[in-house]
Amino acid sequence: MTLDETMKALESMGSEQTKKTLMAHGSPSNFFGVKIGDMKTLVKVIKKDHDLSMALFRTGNADAQYLAGLIADEKAISIQELNEWVNTATWHMIGEYTVPWIAAESKFGFELGKQWILSPDPAIACSGWVCLTCVAALHEDSQLDLEFYESCLSTIANTIHQQPNRVKYCMNNFIIGIGGSITSLTAKAREVAKKIGKVQVDMGDTSCRIPDATSYIQKIEDAGKIGAKKKKVRC
Secondary structure, three states, X not given: OOHHHHHHHHHHHOOHHHHHHHHHOOXXXXXXXXXXHHHHHHHHHHOOOHHXXXXXXXXXXXXXXXXXXXXXXXXXXXXXXXXXXXXXXXXHHHHHHHHHHHHHHOOOHHHHHHHHOOOOOHHHHHHHHHHHHHHHHHOOHHHOOHHHHHHHHHHHHHHHHHOOHHHHHHHHHXXXXXXXXXXXXXXXXXXXXXXXXXXXXXXXXXXXXXXXXXXXXXXXXXXXXXXXXXXXXXX
C-alpha cells in the first residue's frame, strides 16, 4: 500500500467515540480515532514495510505513528531513525509503546535505552525506561548487563518520587518488568517496591490506576512466570 492509500484507510476506520476516549487519555487532536484491533487488519495486508513505516511516522498523525510501529522492520530501522521517532512521538501512547517496542526489538535497544533515560525531556526518559524493560523481557539473563539493571533499580528507589508524572509511571513499570523478567533481580525489585511504597501518578480524567509493584510481581510469581521471556513486545 502507498502512504496515501494507508492514510485514507486509517481515516475510514476512525470514529468520534474512539477519538473522545483517546483524547481523555491525552492524545493530541491530529488523529482519526482508530481502534488498534481495526488497525491490525491493515497490518495483515502490509506486513513489514520499512519505507512505509517511516513515511507514516513522519505524518505526525497519532494513528499513523502507531501503525508505523506495527509494520516497522526492526532489522532495517537505523539508530538515527529511532532517535527521530523518539523526538517526534506525538504523545505518550507512541513514546511509551510504539517507539520503545521497536527500539527494543532492534539491535540498538539497550544502547538507546541507556541514553534515553538520561534525557531531561520526560517523554524521552519514559521511552528509555520502557525500552530497557522490553530489552529485559526479550533477552536471556545471560545476555543482559545485570549490574546495570540492578543499578537502575537503585536509582529508582532513591529518585522515583521526585520524577515527572509519566516518568514515575514508567519507572514503576520497570520495577515490575525487571522483577518478572530477571530471576536474579526479583528479590531486589521486591525490596525497591517495598521501599517506595505507593506511587502517586496523575492519570487525568480516566479510570486508569498505577499498578502496585509488590502485588504485581507476586501475581507474576503466582502464575509461574518469573523469568519468562518474550519473542516480541509490540502488539
